[in-house]
Amino acid sequence: MRVAYPARELEKRWQEYWEKQGTFRTSPNPQRKFYVLVMFFYPSGDVHMGHCRNYAFGDVLCRLRKMQGYDVLHPFGWDAFGLPAENAAIAHGNHPSYWTFESIKTARQSLKLLGIGYDWDREVTTCLPEYYRWNQWLFVKLYEHGLAYRKEASVNWCPNCQTVLANEQVKEGVCYRCKATVEKRKLTQWFLKITEYAQELLDGVDKLDRWPENVRAMQRYWIGRSEGVEVDFELEETREKIPVFTTRPDTLYGVTFMALAPESALAETIARGTEHERAVEEFRKRIILRPEIERLTATGDKEGVFTGKHAVNPLTGDRVPIYLADFVVASYGTGMVMAVPGHDQRDFEFARKYNIPIKAVIQPESLNPRTLEPSSMTAAYTDVGVMVNSGPFDGTRSDEGIEKVTGHLEQQGIGRRVVNFRLKDWLVSRQRYWGTPIPMVHCPNCGVVPVPLDRLPVLLPEDVTDYKPKGKSVLEGVESFINTTCPSCGGPALRDPDTMDTFVDSSWYHLRYTDAHNDQMPFRRSEADKWLPIDEYIGGIEHATGHLIFFRFFTRALADMGLLTVREPCVTLHTQGMVSLNGVTMSSSKRIGVWVGEFVPEHGADVGRLAVLFAAPPEKGMDWTDDLVTGVTRFVNRLWRLYDDNPGRVQFERPDTAKLTANERVLYIRMNQTIAKTVADCDGFQFNTAIAAQMEFLNDLTAFAERDSSVFKFALGQLILLLAPFTPHLAEELWHRARPEAGSVFGERYPDPDQEFLVFDEMVIPVQVDGKLRDRVSVPRSATEEEVKKAALAAANLAPFLVGRRVAKVVYVKGRVVNVVLTKEAQ
RNA sequence: GCCGGGAUGGCGGAAUUGGUAGACGCAGGGGACUUAAAAUCCCCAGGCCUCAGGGCCAUGCCGGUUCGACUCCGGCUCCCGGCACCA
Numbered sequence: 001m002r003v004a005y006p007a008r009e010l011e012k013r014w015q016e017y018w019e020k021q022g023t024f025r026t027s028p029n030p031q032r033k034f035y036v037l038v039m040f041f042y043p044s045g046d047v048h049m050g051h052c053r054n055y056a057f058g059d060v061l062c063r064l065r066k067m068q069g070y071d072v073l074h075p076f077g078w079d080a081f082g083l084p085a086e087n088a089a090i091a092h093g094n095h096p097s098y099w100t101f102e103s104i105k106t107a108r109q110s111l112k113l114l115g116i117g118y119d120w121d122r123e124v125t126t127c128l129p130e131y132y133r134w135n136q137w138l139f140v141k142l143y144e145h146g147l148a149y150r151k152e153a154s155v156n157w158c159p160n161c162q163t164v165l166a167n168e169q170v171k172e173g174v175c176y177r178c179k180a181t182v183e184k185r186k187l188t189q190w191f192l193k194i195t196e197y198a199q200e201l202l203d204g205v206d207k208l209d210r211w212p213e214n215v216r217a218m219q220r221y222w223i224g225r226s227e228g229v230e231v232d233f234e235l236e237e238t239r240e241k242i243p244v245f246t247t248r249p250d251t252l253y254g255v256t257f258m259a260l261a262p263e264s265a266l267a268e269t270i271a272r273g274t275e276h277e278r279a280v281e282e283f284r285k286r287i288i289l290r291p292e293i294e295r296l297t298a299t300g301d302k303e304g305v306f307t308g309k310h311a312v313n314p315l316t317g318d319r320v321p322i323y324l325a326d327f328v329v330a331s332y333g334t335g336m337v338m339a340v341p342g343h344d345q346r347d348f349e350f351a352r353k354y355n356i357p358i359k360a361v362i363q364p365e366s367l368n369p370r371t372l373e374p375s376s377m378t379a380a381y382t383d384v385g386v387m388v389n390s391g392p393f394d395g396t397r398s399d400e401g402i403e404k405v406t407g408h409l410e411q412q413g414i415g416r417r418v419v420n421f422r423l424k425d426w427l428v429s430r431q432r433y434w435g436t437p438i439p440m441v442h443c444p445n446c447g448v449v450p451v452p453l454d455r456l457p458v459l460l461p462e463d464v465t466d467y468k469p470k471g472k473s474v475l476e477g478v479e480s481f482i483n484t485t486c487p488s489c490g491g492p493a494l495r496d497p498d499t500m501d502t503f504v505d506s507s508w509y510h511l512r513y514t515d516a517h518n519d520q521m522p523f524r525r526s527e528a529d530k531w532l533p534i535d536e537y538i539g540g541i542e543h544a545t546g547h548l549i550f551f552r553f554f555t556r557a558l559a560d561m562g563l564l565t566v567r568e569p570c571v572t573l574h575t576q577g578m579v580s581l582n583g584v585t586m587s588s589s590k591r592i593g594v595w596v597g598e599f600v601p602e603h604g605a606d607v608g609r610l611a612v613l614f615a616a617p618p619e620k621g622m623d624w625t626d627d628l629v630t631g632v633t634r635f636v637n638r639l640w641r642l643y644d645d646n647p648g649r650v651q652f653e654r655p656d657t658a659k660l661t662a663n664e665r666v667l668y669i670r671m672n673q674t675i676a677k678t679v680a681d682c683d684g685f686q687f688n689t690a691i692a693a694q695m696e697f698l699n700d701l702t703a704f705a706e707r708d709s710s711v712f713k714f715a716l717g718q719l720i721l722l723l724a725p726f727t728p729h730l731a732e733e734l735w736h737r738a739r740p741e742a743g744s745v746f747g748e749r750y751p752d753p754d755q756e757f758l759v760f761d762e763m764v765i766p767v768q769v770d771g772k773l774r775d776r777v778s779v780p781r782s783a784t785e786e787e788v789k790k791a792a793l794a795a796a797n798l799a800p801f802l803v804g805r806r807v808a809k810v811v812y813v814k815g816r817v818v819n820v821v822l823t824k825e826a827q
Numbered sequence: 828g829c830c831g832g833g834a835u836g837g838c839g840g841a842a843u844u845g846g847u848a849g850a851c852g853c854a855g856g857g858g859a860c861u862u863a864a865a866a867u868c869c870c871c872a873g874g875c876c877u878c879a880g881g882g883c884c885a886u887g888c889c890g891g892u893u894c895g896a897c898u899c900c901g902g903c904u905c906c907c908g909g910c911a912c913c914a
Contacts, residue, residue: 171910217831217909228914329913332913333913346914420913614852615839623839625838695850797880810894
C-alpha cells in the first residue's frame, strides 16, 4: 500500500524549510525549558525502524512541547569510539575512522529523511578531539579529586576483544558485546570511584518515581546494599586478626568452619610451608582459572579444601577449621565467611560433603517443644526462630538477636557495624586503539603524573596501521605516542597505553549538549544549569545497570567538583521495546531490519513514524508487519482526501458556540475531547492511544455532512495543529495550504480544549440489575440523582427482571451507572 | 531460587484506575461503484443459544471482598526481563 500524495517531495520541501528557518534551533535563553534526550547513537551502519521508533517518541514530545510554548533542547550525536569500528578496520584493512565516519554519514542521512526535529548545530562526535579532549580533562579532574586511581586487581578479561571489561559489561559470565566467555586476569588498571557514591545513588533511586519500576529495581539490586557486622576472628596459629562480614551475627554461636575465597590474598599464603600447601595450591589455581561460565552453571555442587589452619571465634573461643571454598567470592565483603551450616544452605551443603559438624543455634518456633536435630536435618534452617546454645542470648528471638549480638560485639571491641555494597569501582582502562587515550604519564622519577589541562588533548595517533590486539595495549607499540617527557621533571617517560571505556563518553554527553562548541571547558556551569535535569530521557532497557548508573555517578561527581548544580541527571525515563521483524530483533550489525533509507523514499517519513507510534505502547516490543503500514497509510490518505475534498474550508476562527445546531454541538464536543485526550496521552507517554483518538475524530469528520458548517471548518483547522507532532510533514503542508501567509505550524500554539464543551449534554447511563447490564437510559447531564434513578427503574428492559421481586436498594454512581439491587429471594 | 513485569477476540492492542469489556487498527464476511481488477465507500463481526424481544457464557486457572471485579485480596499455572552461591 502506498500513500496517495507526493509524500517524498513534500517531506523534502518541509525538511529543507525547517532547516532554513532554524525551526529546531535551541533558544540560548530558555524561559520554560524542556530537555528531550534520546540515548546516544552508536553508528554501526544503517538506521532501522527500531531506531526510528525511539527517535519518533522523542520527536513527538519535542514538537508538542515546542507548540505548547516550551523552549526545547533536542540534540543528537554520535557515540563514535568503540570496538566494532576497530574490528571492521581489521577485517577490511582500513582505518577505524573511515568506517566510523561512513556509518555516521549514512545514519545522518537516514535521520534527516525521517525529519526528526534535532538541533543539528549541537551535534557531537566523540571520536573527534573536540569531544574526547574533555573526556581527558574530566579524567584529570576526577584524578585530582581522588576519584580516579590505579590498582592491581583481578579483572574481567575478554579473550575475543582482547581487553578488560567493567563488571557492568559482563552479563552471565560473557562479554556484553561479543558474548565470549570472560576470564580473570590480574592487572593494574584505572578505576573510577563510583563506590564513593553508592549510598547516594541508592537513595536517589527511591526518588526517581518517574522511572520505570523495573529499572529502579535493577539499580537497587546492582548497588546491592547490605547491612551487617564485621567480626574479628583470629588465626589461631599467629593471632592475626581476620575480619569477617556477616549479616547474621545471631548465628555466631553456630559457626563450625571458615570459608575462604580462593582468589583472596590470604588464600595464597595460608598454607605455605605446610603439608597442606600442595593440595591448597592445586585447588586455588584450578578454581581461579576456571572460566566464569562454568562457575555459574555448576551451582549447587560445592567444593573446597582444608588449609590445616584454624580460626578462633571471638565470641565463643571455639576453634574451627579454615577451608578454601569455591562458593566464596573475593570481591565481596572480606573474602572470608564464617560458615554456619545449621542456618545457611551453602554452608550446610559444604559441611555435609566434608563431614564438618553442624550446630543448631536457632530453634524454629513451630517445632516447639521438639528441637532441631542437626544429624537429621535435610536443609539449613534459615528463618527466624529462638536462639539456643547461644550462651547469654538463649531464648532471644533471632531477629532481635541480630541487634543484641551486634551491640555486644561492639561493646567488646571485637566487631563493628558495616555496610557492604555489591557495586564495585568502575574499571575504565581498555587495551584497544579506538578510544580516548588516558591522559596520564608514567615517569620513572615522579611516578604517575597527569597531563596538565592546558596540554590536552593527548591526541590519538592516526598513523597506526596495526590494530590487532596482542593481549596488551595497541598504543604500547606506537613509539611516537608512547614515548614522551614527564610533565613534572621533564625527563623521559611513558604515556599510559590504555584508552578509556566508551561509557565515559556517554556519562557526560548530556552536559556537553548544553554547550556543545565550548573550546575552553567541557561545558559552562551556567549552560548546564539552564537545561538540567533532562525532562524526558528515552532509550533501551539494556542500559539499566550500565550507562544509567555511570551517568548518574558522573553527574554527581561533576556537581561535587563544582562544575554544575544538579546532581540527578534525569527526572523522567522511558524505556522502549525492541522492534522485531518476523520475530527477530532488528539489528544494524546483523543486517536484520526495515531500513529507513529504503522505507522512507517508498512510503514517506510520516507513515513510518505513525506505524511505530501506533503499533503498541512504547515500553512494549512490537513486530513490524506490512499490515501495520497498510493501516496508517489509509489513515494519512483519508486525511489528505479530507482536505482535498474541502478546499478553502479550513478555518481558525472559533465558531459562535451560542448558535450551534445539535449536530454541530456533538462534533464540537468530539473535537475538544480529542484534543484533551491527545495531550493527556502524550503527557502519559501513550502515543498509540493518542493516534487512535485522532483516527476516531477523523471518522467523525468524514461522516459529518454539513461541510459548510463553521464548526466543521474550524475542526479542519484544529486537526492540522493536532496532527503536527505526529505527522509533521503532512501537517506543515496542510497548514501552508490553509495559511500561505503564515510561518511554520510549529510556531503555532497547540490547541487547548474548550473546557465548556468536553462532555455531551445527554448522558447514557447503563442500568444493571444485581450487577448485570439490562438496559441503558439517556438522561440530561443536569439530571438529579432522583431523576436518574427514576428513569432507570422505568427502563423498558428491566420489567421482566423485576416481576415478583422487591428492590432492596438502587445504587447510582454519578454519571457512570445505576445498579438496581433486589432482595435475596427466599428459596 | 530471588526481584520486576505480564497473560484480554483470528492478530496488534483499548478500557476514565472499582462502574456499558473488546476503542482504534489489521485480517475476515457481505454489499455499493467498476466491463473487470485495484483503490474507495457503506454494513456485519468475542463464543454459544434464540421464540429474533433477547438470553447465557466470557479478560490464564481456583477462591474471596463488593450492589458491581480485566481492575482489589489470597492461592496456583504459564510467559517475558533482570540477578545468580553476595555471606
